[in-house]
Amino acid sequence: MLQWSSPSFANTVMSEETPLTLHAFPRAILHIDGDAFFASCEQSRNPHLQGKPVITGKERGIVASMSYEAKARGVTRGMRLFEVKRLCPDAVILPSDYETYSLLSVRLFAIVRRYTPEVEEYSIDECFADLTGLRRPLRLSYQQMAERIKHALDAELGFTFSVGLAPNKVIAKIASKWQKPSGLTVIPGYGIHQFLKDVPVGKVWGIGPQTAALLEKHGMRTALQFARKSEVWVKKLLTKPFYDIWQELNGRYVLPLVTVEKTSYQSIQKWKTFTPPSRDRDFVLAQLSKNIENACLKARKYRLAARGAIVSLKTQQFLVRGIEVKFSRATAFPHDILHVIQPAFAQLFQSDEEYRATGVVLLRLEEDTMRQLELFEDTLKIEKFSRVYQAMDHLREQFGKHTVFLGSSYLAHRFAQHLGARGDAPERTGRLFKGETKRKRLAIPMFMGEVR
Amino acid sequence: MDPIQRLQPLIQFYRGRRRMPSVRELARLWGFRSQNAADKLARHLIARGFLAKDTTGKLLPSRFFYEVRILGTVEAGFPSPAEEELGDTMDLDEFLIKNKEATYMLKVTGDSMKDAGILPGDMVLVERGVEPHDGDIVIAHIDHAWTLKYLRKRGRKVWLEPANKRYKPIFPTEELKIAAVVIAVIRKYRDE
Numbered sequence: 056m057l058q059w060s061s062p063s064f065a066n067t068v069m070s071e072e073t074p075l076t077l078h079a080f081p082r083a084i085l086h087i088d089g090d091a092f093f094a095s096c097e098q099s100r101n102p103h104l105q106g107k108p109v110i111t112g113k114e115r116g117i118v119a120s121m122s123y124e125a126k127a128r129g130v131t132r133g134m135r136l137f138e139v140k141r142l143c144p145d146a147v148i149l150p151s152d153y154e155t156y157s158l159l160s161v162r163l164f165a166i167v168r169r170y171t172p173e174v175e176e177y178s179i180d181e182c183f184a185d186l187t188g189l190r191r192p193l194r195l196s197y198q199q200m201a202e203r204i205k206h207a208l209d210a211e212l213g214f215t216f217s218v219g220l221a222p223n224k225v226i227a228k229i230a231s232k233w234q235k236p237s238g239l240t241v242i243p244g245y246g247i248h249q250f251l252k253d254v255p256v257g258k259v260w261g262i263g264p265q266t267a268a269l270l271e272k273h274g275m276r277t278a279l280q281f282a283r284k285s286e287v288w289v290k291k292l293l294t295k296p297f298y299d300i301w302q303e304l305n306g307r308y309v310l311p312l313v314t315v316e317k318t319s320y321q322s323i324q325k326w327k328t329f330t331p332p333s334r335d336r337d338f339v340l341a342q343l344s345k346n347i348e349n350a351c352l353k354a355r356k357y358r359l360a361a362r363g364a365i366v367s368l369k370t371q372q373f374l375v376r377g378i379e380v381k382f383s384r385a386t387a388f389p390h391d392i393l394h395v396i397q398p399a400f401a402q403l404f405q406s407d408e409e410y411r412a413t414g415v416v417l418l419r420l421e422e423d424t425m426r427q428l429e430l431f432e433d434t435l436k437i438e439k440f441s442r443v444y445q446a447m448d449h450l451r452e453q454f455g456k457h458t459v460f461l462g463s464s465y466l467a468h469r470f471a472q473h474l475g476a477r478g479d480a481p482e483r484t485g486r487l488f489k490g491e492t493k494r495k496r497l498a499i500p501m502f503m504g505e506v507r
Numbered sequence: 508m509d510p511i512q513r514l515q516p517l518i519q520f521y522r523g524r525r526r527m528p529s530v531r532e533l534a535r536l537w538g539f540r541s542q543n544a545a546d547k548l549a550r551h552l553i554a555r556g557f558l559a560k561d562t563t564g565k566l567l568p569s570r571f572f573y574e575v576r577i578l579g580t581v582e583a584g585f586p587s588p589a590e591e592e593l594g595d596t597m598d599l600d601e602f603l604i605k606n607k608e609a610t611y612m613l614k615v616t617g618d619s620m621k622d623a624g625i626l627p628g629d630m631v632l633v634e635r636g637v638e639p640h641d642g643d644i645v646i647a648h649i650d651h652a653w654t655l656k657y658l659r660k661r662g663r664k665v666w667l668e669p670a671n672k673r674y675k676p677i678f679p680t681e682e683l684k685i686a687a688v689v690i691a692v693i694r695k696y697r698d699e
Contacts, residue, residue, distance in 0.1 A: 210636030211609035502613035
């Protein structure tokens with residue numbers, strides 16, 4: 056056979072049917088992945104959209120998520136919407152309703168937590184769950200648990216999920232992807248090799264195009280060929296993260312679930328595009344001011360304060376220019392930051408340019424203890440500000456975001472973020488009950504469309 | 508100090524971090540030096556239903572940790588002199604919603620259920636994934652729209668019945684797709 060000509064393949068051919076491990080589930084890890092999550096959230100709440108190509112991301116101008124009907128027509132993620140219209144003229148293009156998607160995401164995790172407290176919320180529509188040791192208390196096999204969880208998710212959220220059960224995260228990822236949509240794939244340790252022989256090495260979670268190219272140079276095209284490489288070789292040629300993946304491909308459990316929720320951030324970023332683009336200095340500054348207010352709001356929520364920031368402007372030609380600004384003390388007050396960034400903004404803003412987006416990144420965040428005031432600082436003023444912002448945060452908590460904002464952000468609040476088709480608000484915001492406001496709605500997903 | 512006041516720092520902690528404190532953090536929150544003291548108070552609160560714990564002994568939030576404000580009608584959770592009795596009461600969320608993850612709402616647009624007291628503009632709470640019974644009001648999809656009707660079952664025959672003489676019952680020709688079962692109808696009259 057052809058493979059004999061390449062000595063590194065010889066081993067592989069002979070042991071094609073040899074299991075990588077003899078264990079079934081030393082650990083039982085479940086990976087759960089929502090099928091076309093955002094588009095499914097939309098379809099499941101509106102019968103008018105069922106069976107149709109549905110696309111979300113109208114406000115971004117590109118496809119954020121597409122239903123399987125749209126996928127079948129060749130629509131891909133990230134595609135520009137005008138291309139979608141050409142390819143699929145009957146596509147229903149919707150603005151993202153992140154509020155609803157988040158409500159359903161929280162439900163996804165809550166349902167999985169009925170079975171096990173060990174859940175890693177990997178992204179808005181994906182999670183890992185550790186089921187190890189639950190067979191006796193639940194009187195169920197691992198496969199039955201996976202079936203129950205999938206059934207509960209499908210029935211209670213109204214659309215389908217793909218589920219993979221395996222001895223570790225890397226294999227569980229392969230399992231959940233194996234059959235989509237609505238698949239349930241079980242890969243016990245002794246069965247891993249049968250799946251890996253059909254998985255290209257670059258499709259393994261964590262192996263990027265660079266590493267895939269390197270492995271291919273060494274004659275490995277499939278994940279199985281990589282898994283069969285000797286430990287010594289892998290350790291010598293590759294870095295730790297890839298050694299970990301190699302171990303997991305061999306059925307070992309080395310990548311733990313990250314089950315603690317994120318309560319602190321290294322940096323906080325707020326970017327917002329606006330349409331139409333603008334040359335108006337005050338308007339662009341107001342957009343930046345709004346971003347700074349939002350970033351600070353988030354920082355205060357996690358009791359953090361920043362020691363610096365990068366402010367950036369993006370032109371209509373998609374050129375981004377940014378300047379880093381250092382603060383004399385850590386702060387989470389937009390007042391302080393707006394004051395300090397004025398010279399940077401003056402330097403960035405060119406009156407002959409048209410701008411389409413502004414952004415801010417708060418840097419070097421630290422816990423906001425408010426104790427290490429420097430000697431000559433105006434303690435009284437800081438104290439006063441912190442009371443003002445406490446009151447503002449309180450108002451926002453009660454009446455919704457942007458109930459009160461700085462005068463410097465006013466121009467950015469006067470109109471919707473996007474004028475024209477991109478500015479269409481999600482349907483939910485136009486369907487309010489008495490007692491709900493534009494700023495504050497019930498935290499229950501709403502069925503859409505006509506109710507006859 | 509009454510139990511509700513004792514809970515305040517815990518509630519704040521829970522809202523801020525989305526998890527319950529450990530015993531060590533509990534001691535810090537209550538300003539105790541001893542973790543033993545914190546544990547004792549926690550157990551006392553658990554016994555009275557102000558706190559809960561799971562099978563591994565970790566703290567769980569009780570109903571006092573959730574805001575009733577979600578439904579925007581009553582303000583609950585104020586300190587009461589009869590706090591011992593509060594363990595046997597429930598808030599409006601608990602009363603209306605049995606399975607939080609499966610409950611959805613919708614706004615009625617038609618009048619086909621008006622004789623059942625469901626009018627245009629009403630909020631209807633529905634639950635997905637439950638078995639619909641004869642006589643339930645259900646939300647089904649017919650001709651690419653939601654329809655709200657009584658479900659009737661006689662032997663193998665299944666049909667949908669409106670509560671308005673001007674509409675006719677619907678006898679499905681294909682499989683009847685029932686999305687959810689109605690749990691409650693809410694109509695708010697005043698908002699001040």
